[in-house]
Amino acid sequence: MDSFCSDAELGYERSRTRFVPGEELRLDEAYRLAHLPLIAPDHPDVIPSRPGASYRMGQHERAFSLVLPIPPDELEKSAAYQELEGELRHLPFATKIAWDLMAKRRERLHATICGSLSKDVPYRISDDERAALRQLGPLRVEVRGLFSGNINVGRLYLRVYPECRNGMNLLRRIQRSLGRPETDLYLVGLFNFVDHLEAVEAAALHDLIQRWWHRSILTLDVIALWLLGASDDLVLDARVEDVIPLA
DSSP states (O other), rough: OOOOOOOOTHHHHHHOOOOOOOOOOOOHHHHHHHHHHHHHHHHTTOOOTTTTTOTTTTTEEEEEEEEEEEEEHHHHHHHHHHHHHHHTTTTTTTTBBBHOOOOOOGGGGGEEEEEEEEOOSSSOOOOOHHHHHHHHHEEEEEEEEEBBSSSSSSSEEEEEEEBBEEEEEHHHHHHTTOOOOSSSEEEEEEBBBBBOOOOOHHHHHHHHHHHHEEEEEEEEOOOOEEEEEEETTOTTTEEEEEEOOOO
16 A cells, blocks of 8 residues: 655645635735746736846746656546546636646646756756665655645645655655755646636635545656756746656
8 A cells, every 4th residue: 555645744734825714815926926927917916027036027047956747648637637627617716727828838747846956057967866866766646636825826736745655755855865955845836827816716716625635636656857947937948958767
C-alpha cells in the first residue's frame, strides 16, 4: 500500500484561502501583479509594475526551477479530473475562468520543488546533485484537488502529496539534496480567474473546494524531474532545459 504524506505533515490547511460568508473574493495584490496582466491586461485592477519587484506586465527575468512534471494525458484521462472540470464549467463563476489558458500551458504542467534556482544562463544541475537524485530512485505522488491559497488569490491548484519513505517526505529530500530550503507546499497551477468573484460565486467555490479536498485525482510514478526556465509565473514562454532522471 502506498504511503503518502498527510495534511498534518504538509502546509495546505495552513495556507488555504479563508472564505468569509457573504463576502466577495478579491484577487490579491500578488495575483494582480504576476498573473492578471498575462490573462486580462486591460483589467482596471492590473498592477503593471511595483518598486522593488521584477515584474513588468507579468514578465520577469528568466529564472530556473526544478519541477515535478504532470503528464497532461494522464491528468485528462482521469475520471476524477473530468468530473472536477465538469463541475467547474457549470458553476456561477465559470465565465470568469480563463479557459483558453489551459491549452497554452498544457505541455508544461508541473509542481515546483525548488523555485528560482538561479538567473544565470545557462544553469545546470551539478554532477553530484544528479548522482544524489539518481540514488533516490523513482517516487510516487498522489494528486488531489482543489486548492485556493492565501497568496495568489485568483489561481486554483491541485495539491501534490509526496511519497513518505522511511518517515521521510521525498520531495523534502530532493530539496535537501540540492541544498535548497525545505517546503511543504507542492502545487499544480491549473485555473486562473479574470475577475473578482461576487459573494455567491465565492460561496460556490468554497463549497467545491470543501467537497474535493480529500478526493484523489490521480497517482503518478515519477521517474524524472524537469529543469524549467521561464520568464513569467504562468510559464507561457517556458522551456524544459533539462530532464533529470531519478534512476
